[in-house]
Each structure stands twice: as structure tokens, then as C-alpha cells.
Amino acid sequence: MAKIRLEKINYVYSPGTPFETRALRDVDLEIKEGIVTGIIGHTGSGKSTMVMLLNGLEKPTSGRVLLDGVDIWEKPKEISKVRFRVGLVMQYPEYQLFEETVAKDIAFGPRNMGLSEEEIAARVREAAGIVGLAPELLEKSPFELSGGEKRRAAIAGIIAMKPEVLVLDEPAAGLDPAGRERILATIRKYREQTGGTVIIVSHSMEDMAEICDEIVVMLEGSIFMSGSTAEVFSKAGELRRIGLDVPEITGLMLKLRDMGVEIDTIPYTVSDAVPKLMKLLK
């Protein structure tokens, strides 16, 4: 069952001016419920634009966005309800922190939902646990945190709204390997605890291979390819032709196969590749 459906979506920035840009062209897409969908594509291919359409931050120039089969723009006055159901973590979300303490900042979303104080406090604690923020950090000012901690605090602010769909736009951009690993752990934990649908935009093929069930490839505002992670990464040639790549380990295994080494299925994560390589070494 499709959780979110995009039908014939077009999106144009600054229409009717010399700066008109067509960011999305005739996009048709289905996001399945309860899995992790990854979106990859070149810079400027329209990924951020597309995710902002999913929770109604932007209105498509033409076309429909369906959430559980209902057009989200049917009642424009109630668009904020859609935003609580589809939680969007924007690119570089650390710049949105503003409250005196981290806890208060995480509580901003739940408070806007009109929840009771006990419920808010419980959600803040739970969200902080999922992103791995230590309780003593919660009473600090968000401006005293490190970059990675700020990022996780901002993600917690969205998770605390308990959205049905969690959308993350390049959540690991600009973080060190440890910070990146923590973000991936957050997503895994979120999936375990809530079973919700996750959409994640990223430039790192390794991250995508590790965490996604399905992948959507965008090219110049259109969907270039979509399918399961294995399907998409098996088309290394096509991905490379549009300037993207497969995970390095997949590249290595493909090269080995080209050299005549016998490999049945090409793995796309290191942990899958290790047993195959071990077998070859024997």
C-alpha cells in the first residue's frame, strides 16, 4: 500500500520572472508504507524541492500529493495537520534551534500540536533517547552543543511529533564518521521503535546501501530510476552514466567479476561482501 503518492507533479520556482526554474517535471512516485526509501541524485536535481512537497511546505505548481490516498491540499487550512503526520527534517536543521534549552526546543513541535505537558515531557525524553542525546544535555542551551549534537537535537524535535512518515534531507551532510554513524543508528532505532515510514535524501551511496529498502534516483527534476536497493545498485553502468556511483564495495566486486572472478550476487554493503571475499581467499 502506498503511504504517499505523487501524481504528475510539476514545480516551478519564481514563475513568470527571468529567474524561472523548473525544479520538478511530471514526477510520478509511490512511497511504500513501513520501509526506508532513499532518494539520490545530483545537486540541483530537485530532491529538496520534492521532500518539501511531501509535507505541504510547498504547493505543487500542478499535480497532486496523496497521503494515505487523500490529497493533502484538499483542505488548505488544515495543512499543518499534514506537517505533524509527515515530519520533515530539512537540510542543515541545526540552524532552526532557538529555545533556551534543548528540551524546550524539542518540545516546540509537540507543543504546537496542543498536547498536554506530561505528554510533551514524555515525548521529549523518548525522542532524546532515540537520537542518543544524554539527559544532562537536555538542560543546556542548544547553542552550546557540538555540531553533531545540534543536528541530533533538531532531528529529535521532529521525532517528538511522532510523525507517521519521517523525512530527512541529507541528515549526515558535513558530519564526521562517528556523527554519521550516530545518525544512521538513530534512523534504525526509530524504525525499530515506531515501525514508521522513512524517506531519506543522501549523497552517500554507502549510507543508502546500508539503510534503504528502496531507492529513487532523480535526474534533472525527473525520476530516472526506482526500485529495491539491490535492483538500483545492480545498474552501475546507468548510474555512472548520469554521474552518480554505486557503493565502493560494489564497485570493487564488479571489477573483480570483470576480471573473471566468479561472484554470484554482487553485494552492496561491506558486511555482505566480507563472507564472499573470505570464500574467494580460501
Place this chain on the structure above:
Amino acid sequence: MNNISFGQYYPADSLIHSLDARFKVICAFLYIVCSFLCKNILSFAALLASAVILVAVSGIPMRILLRALRPIIFILLFTVVINMFWTTGETLLFSWWKIRVYYEGIMNALFIAVRIVVLIIGTSIFMTYTTTPIALTDALESLLSPLKVVKAPVHEFAMMITIALRFIPTLTEETNRIMAAQKARGADFTSGSVFKRARALIPVLVPLFVSAFRRADELATAMECRCYHGGEGRTRLNVPHCRPRDFVMLFVIIAFGAGLILINIYGVGYTMK
């Protein structure tokens, strides 16, 4: 692209766009003088015709230009009404109760309206629509540079304006981004009382100020790293060149002004007091 996609600059490939910004500033000034030289029907007709030619040459669509007039519509109507009803003259056209409308009043109102419209269109065409704000600041710096002799900080002032202009689009974009991020968390900027709406801006203003200070700090460091020490002995990347067309434009406008003065001497048609 983002550096210029604000304000009123309208990118196009026209003669006026290609002129040196310093000449455009002078031309705009002279054109204002010209509009005040007009005194009678013939000279106002000439002024109107010159504005039409200017619009045609500039390649800017009329719809965009009319937008520049929108903010002054009220002032325009106000001046027209004042002139129409408060000018006394010889030929009474219409009177009712205490209101008297004279032929002179109508003509004056018409002249003033033409003058204001041409003034706005002329200066917008020479300056805001065809010159990027940065080029305009450079031009002002260059034109004001004689003031450096009396130790006026012309360069520093121009640099401040350039930096401020440079950051307008950046901060606008940032504001939009922060607003979107807070909307994603259910913030509502459009409903409720004035007080509630003002409060709703706190989640936008705090991050905006934090980031503006951070950017200012980074920029200052970056400038110092590249040994910026003020205007003394600093050369330019884009040295402005004046070309024959700049002088031709200047000459055309001066000739136009001289023509207007001649028309006034011969005093054709109704002459404004």
C-alpha cells in the same frame, strides 16, 4: 544569479544596460533636471516622447515598469487633486458650491502628473532596472571619490553598502529556510492576534540573528586573511570603462535639456506658472 535576483534589477541585453553605471547616475540626475525644465505643452510632449523612447530602448516590459509606479499612485492622485482644485486662473470651466475648476488648474495637474511619472520611470530605467545594486554602489564610490580629499570615508561607506546588499538575498533565503523549518514543526505565522503573530516570529528571529552574527564574523575573518585594510592603494577587478556610447548618451541628454530651454523661450501653448 542569486546575487542579483532581488530588488528591481531586470536582466536584459539593451543599450541602457550596457552603459557605464557612473554615466547612468549622471544621466538620471540630468534627466530629473530636464523634467523640471519643462514649462509648456510642447516641452511636456517632448518629455513624454523621450520617456517612451527610453522605455523602448531599455527593453524592460511595460508591466514591470508599471510596478514601479504602484507605490506612488497615492502621491500622484493627491498632487493632481490639489493642483486641479487649488489653482486659480482666468478661464473658469466649472464651479459648484465652493469648488472652482479652472482651465489652468487642469493643465497644471496634467503637467505635474506627467512630470512625476516620467521622473520615476526615467530614474528607474537609468538606475534600478538596468544597473545591479553592486554596480550602482561602485559608481557612487567613483563619483564621490573627490570627497576623499577632505577625508570622507567614501570607500568604507561603499564597501559597507556593497556587503549589506550582498547579504540581502542570503538572509532572505535563510529567513525562508528557517520559516519553512519551523512551519514543519507546526509554527503558524499567519493566524491569531497581532501579539500572537509577533510571538510566532521569535523562532525565526533568534536563529536568524545567530546566523547573521556568525556570517559577519566569518566574513570579517576572511577579509582579514586576505589582508583587507581599507581602500588605500586597492585596485579593482572590474575597472569601469567609459566607451563612446556613454558620451553619446550624455550628449543626447544635455542636448535634450538645451532643446527644452529653447522651447521655453519661445513659449508655445499653455505655459505653467
